[in-house]
Amino acid sequence: MPVQWYPGHMHKASKDIKALLPQVDVVIEVLDARLPFSSQNPLLAALRGDKPCIKLLNKYDLADPEGVARWQLYLEQEHGVKTLAMVAGRPDKSQQLQELCHKLLPAKKTSGRLLQALIAGIPNVGKSTLINSLAGRVIAKTGDEPAITKNRQRIDIGDGMVLFDTPGLLWPNLENPNSGYRLAATGAIKDTAFSHEDIALFVVEFLLEQYPDRLKQRYSLDTLPALGMEALALIGKQRGCLRSGGVVDFDKTAKIVLTELRGGILGRITLENPAMMEQELAGLVVLREQKAAKKQARKQPSQNRLP
Numbered sequence: 062m063p064v065q066w067y068p069g070h071m072h073k074a075s076k077d078i079k080a081l082l083p084q085v086d087v088v089i090e091v092l093d094a095r096l097p098f099s100s101q102n103p104l105l106a107a108l109r110g111d112k113p114c115i116k117l118l119n120k121y122d123l124a125d126p127e128g129v130a131r132w133q134l135y136l137e138q139e140h141g142v143k144t145l146a147m148v149a150g151r152p153d154k155s156q157q158l159q160e161l162c163h164k165l166l167p168a169k170k171t172s173g174r175l176l177q178a179l180i181a182g183i184p185n186v187g188k189s190t191l192i193n194s195l196a197g198r199v200i201a202k203t204g205d206e207p208a209i210t211k212n213r214q215r216i217d218i219g220d221g222m223v224l225f226d227t228p229g230l231l232w233p234n235l236e237n238p239n240s241g242y243r244l245a246a247t248g249a250i251k252d253t254a255f256s257h258e259d260i261a262l263f264v265v266e267f268l269l270e271q272y273p274d275r276l277k278q279r280y281s282l283d284t285l286p287a288l289g290m291e292a293l294a295l296i297g298k299q300r301g302c303l304r305s306g307g308v309v310d311f312d313k314t315a316k317i318v319l320t321e322l323r324g325g326i327l328g329r330i331t332l333e334n335p336a337m338m339e340q341e342l343a344g345l346v347v348l349r350e351q352k353a354a355k356k357q358a359r360k361q362p363s364q365n366r367l368p
């Protein structure tokens with residue numbers, strides 16, 4: 062089922078989280094390690110205030126370790142924030158997470174009170190997989206389709222810890238067009254205005270810049286063209302994605318590139334870095350100002366118009 066981001070969803074999620082927060086000792090924000098900026102929920106930081114927060118960079122098995130390390134340094138500059146690179150489902154990593162929670166809040170364990178953690182994150186980042194792994198049994202349904210978790214759950218995972226599953230639906234920041242592309246590239250959002258070809262082109266352009274050797278190796282390309290569209294055409298030819306008359310079938314080629322990216326076949330890749338984020342956030346400020354100015358101009362009386 063496609064995900065739609067109704068204002069009602071946002072309102073309900075914020076209300077539910079606000080109601081739950083007084084009981085919560087630590088917020089565990091699950092992010093996709095390949096896109097820690099684009100997989101954030103834009104309101105969560107404001108909602109959680111100064112509650113301690115662990116940012117879990119999940120799907121670390123698919124992300125570039127160097128890129129993740131850079132994000133960890135960046136994210137931990139924020140007061141009260143710790144990070145952990147995670148592969149949800151791996152027991153050693155679950156153990157590390159529990160240890161980190163107790164380390165952040167040592168008084169809980171010594172006082173014998175339960176440590177209560179809220180697991181929050183946008184759809185498809187791996188929250189349910191993580192909860193099942195922490196609980197040691199299947200509690201939450203998991204799946205490739207976003208928006209599977211519907212109801213709030215309180216789960217005792219032992220060792221003095223209780224989890225709350227994300228209530229409601231937390232949406233990603235789709236105001237930034239590049240974030241939309243990256244979320245679509247990883248398969249986090251399926252219902253987008255972009256075609257496979259648009260998304261694959263975005264990915265190939267990024268790979269040409271950041272991971273050119275991976276492209277060369279995977280698609281047996283001796284040299285790389287400067288343009289993404291040309292690279293996509295070469296990949297199509299290599300993979301025999303041709304229509305009659307030898308014309309490249311871009312849709313088929315795009316699907317191959319996206320499947321290989323999502324499955325980690327192109328190697329471990331991180332799709333954004335803190336510098337890109339800063340630049341895109343600055344671009345968004347300009348975009349918002351332009352929109353506000355246009356709105357204001359529409360509201361102005363027609364004094365400047367000719368009679």
Ligand SMILES: Nc1nc2c(ncn2[C@@H]2O[C@H](COP(=O)(O)OP(=O)(O)OP(=O)(O)O)[C@@H](O)[C@H]2O)c(=O)[nH]1
Nearest residue numbers: 120149185186187188189190203204207208209210
């Ligand atoms: N490779 C990899 N896949 C993961 C990892 N964690 C989760 N997944 C996969 O990602 C998909 C989504 O996982 P879920 O646990 O259902 O995600 P969710 O955040 O609960 O999603 P919603 O309930 O829709 O909000 C599933 O196919 C999981 O198997 C991970 O660390 N590595």
Ligand SMILES: [Mg+2]
Nearest residue numbers: 188189209210
């Ligand atoms: Mg879930």
